[in-house]
Amino acid sequence: MAERGLGLPRDDGAGNGGAGDGDREGARPLERGWIITAVDDSAPERAVADARRMIAFCLTVRTYDLFVAHHGWQEPVDRLRAAFRAGDTDGTARAVTDEIPSGIAVCGTTADAEEALARRAGSPPRDVGYFAAPGFLVSRRRRAAYALASLELIGAVPD
Numbered sequence: 001m002a003e004r005g006l007g008l009p010r011d012d013g014a015g016n017g018g019a020g021d022g023d024r025e026g027a028r029p030l031e032r033g034w035i036i037t038a039v040d041d042s043a044p045e046r047a048v049a050d051a052r053r054m055i056a057f058c059l060t061v062r063t064y065d066l067f068v069a070h071h072g073w074q075e076p077v078d079r080l081r082a083a084f085r086a087g088d089t090d091g092t093a094r095a096v097t098d099e100i101p102s103g104i105a106v107c108g109t110t111a112d113a114e115e116a117l118a119r120r121a122g123s124p125p126r127d128v129g130y131f132a133a134p135g136f137l138v139s140r141r142r143r144a145a146y147a148l149a150s151l152e153l154i155g156a157v158p159d
Contacts, residue, residue, distance in 0.1 A: 031127045033128075034132040035132060036058075056084070076100065102119075
C-alpha cells in the first residue's frame with residue numbers, strides 16, 4: 001500500500017532537490033509504501049492465504065478508503081468489513097478478490113513474487129518500498145520465514 005511522503009522531495013543524488021536542499025520547488029513528494037510479502041516455495045497457497053488475511057485486516061479500517069476508491073475496490077471491501085464485524089475471519093479473507101493482492105502484494109512462490117515485482121515496475125511505491133511479512137494470524141516463525149524469503153527478492157526489484 002503506497003503513500004505519498006510528507007512533502008520531502010526525491011533526492012536525485014546530484015543535489016537537485018534533496019531533503020537537505022533549501023529549494024524544494026518542482027520536486028515531487030517522496031513515494032514510499034509497504035508491500036505485503038509472503039513467499040514460500042514449499043507452501044505457496046498458504047503464503048497467498050496469509051497475504052489475503054493481512055490485506056483484509058488492513059482494509060477493515062477506513063484509513064484506506066481513498067486508496068480503495070482509487071482502485072474501485074469498494075464492493076469487496078464492504079463485504080470484508082461486514083465479515084470482520086461478524087467475526088468471520090475466513091469470510092474476511094474470501095472477500096479479498098484476486099485483483100487486490102496482485103495490485104498491492106507479492107505472494108506465492110519466489111517465481112510468482114519476481115513476476116509480480118516485474119509487472120509492477122514503475123508503479124508506487126516508486127522511491128522506497130518495504131517488504132512487510134503478514135502479521136495477522138501468522139506465527140512468529142512463519143513471519144520470520146517470510147522476512148528471510150523477501151530478502152531473496154531484493155535482486156528482482158526493478159530499477
